[in-house]
Amino acid sequence: MIGLLYPDQKLIAQTLRSIPQKRAQKKLIGYLMPNEIIKVFKSVDLNKPEGVRDYTILHLLADSGARATEIADLKLSYFDPDKNTLAILGKGSRYRQIMILQKTVELMKLYIDKYRPTPGPLYQNSLFVNQRAQALTRHGIHRMCKKYLTMTLPEKRLKNLSPVHSFRHSCAVNMLAQRKDLTEIKNRLGHEKLETTMGYLRLDLRSKKELQKTFIEFTTSKIAFDKKVDALIGWEAKEKTLAWLDTL
Secondary structure, eight states: OHHHHOGGGHHHHHHHHHSOOOOOOOOOOOOOOHHHHHHHHHTSOTTSTTHHHHHHHHHHHHHHOOOHHHHHTOBGGGEETTTTEEEEEOGGGOEEEEEOOHHHHHHHHHIIIIIOOOOOGGGTTBSSBOTTSSBOOHHHHHHHHHHHHHHHSOHHHHTTOOTTHHHHHHHHHHHHHTTOOHHHHHHHHTOSSHHHHGGGGGSOOGGGHHHHHHHHHHHHSOOOOOTTHHHHHOSSSOHHHHHHHHTO
16 A cells, blocks of 8 residues: 555565564463362352352353353243253344253252242343342342452462353363364354354363363262251241341
C-alpha cells in the first residue's frame, strides 16, 4: 500500500514486510489438577445452608465444562434426571444437550428436592437460587468459585487460574486424558470452532494418569454425606436455618 501511494518508498516498504514477525507466546491453559479439584470439593462446609448448593455447582462445573453464565441460566426444565441429561443454553442462544455423571445427577436431585430455597415469583423455574430467593447470577458463581479456590490453593497457584474457567478447562483435560474425541469435547464445551478445542492438545498429560484415575473414582462414586447433615442443613423449619436467614 505504501509502495502504491509513495513509489519512491517502495524499497523501504518491501524491507519492512520482509522482517519476520515475532510470535507472541500463547498463554498456557490454566486448569485444576485432579487432586486439587477433590480438595476444593472437600473444602465445602455442608453444615451451612448453602453448602449443598455450592457442592452441587462445583461438581457440575467440573463435570459439564459449562461457563458461569450457562450455569446461572439453567432452568429446572433443562434437567432430565431419568436420562442423566442436561440442556445448556450457550453462546449465540444455541442449546446443547450433554450427558452428566450419575453422581452429579444425584447431587442435583438432592439439592432440588431438599435444599433449594423457595424462589421468588420471577424465578420459579431457575435451577440455582441465592439467599435472596432470586436466580444465582454468574457473578455469584464466580465469587463462590473464587472463595473455595482461595481456601484450598496457595496464592502463587491462584495467579494462573480463572475461578470458573479453571473448572471448564479441567473438564476438557479430563476428557482428553480419557481419549475422548476432539469433536466430543468441542460439543460438550460449546466451542464454535474446532480450532479452539485443539488448544488443549498442547498439554502434556502423560505424568498425570494416576491422579486422573483417582479423580474419576471420586466423581463416579456414590454420594457419601455425614448422616447428621440432613439434621443440620435442612431447608425445612429448622431453628438454625431460620436464625441464619434472619441475619441476611
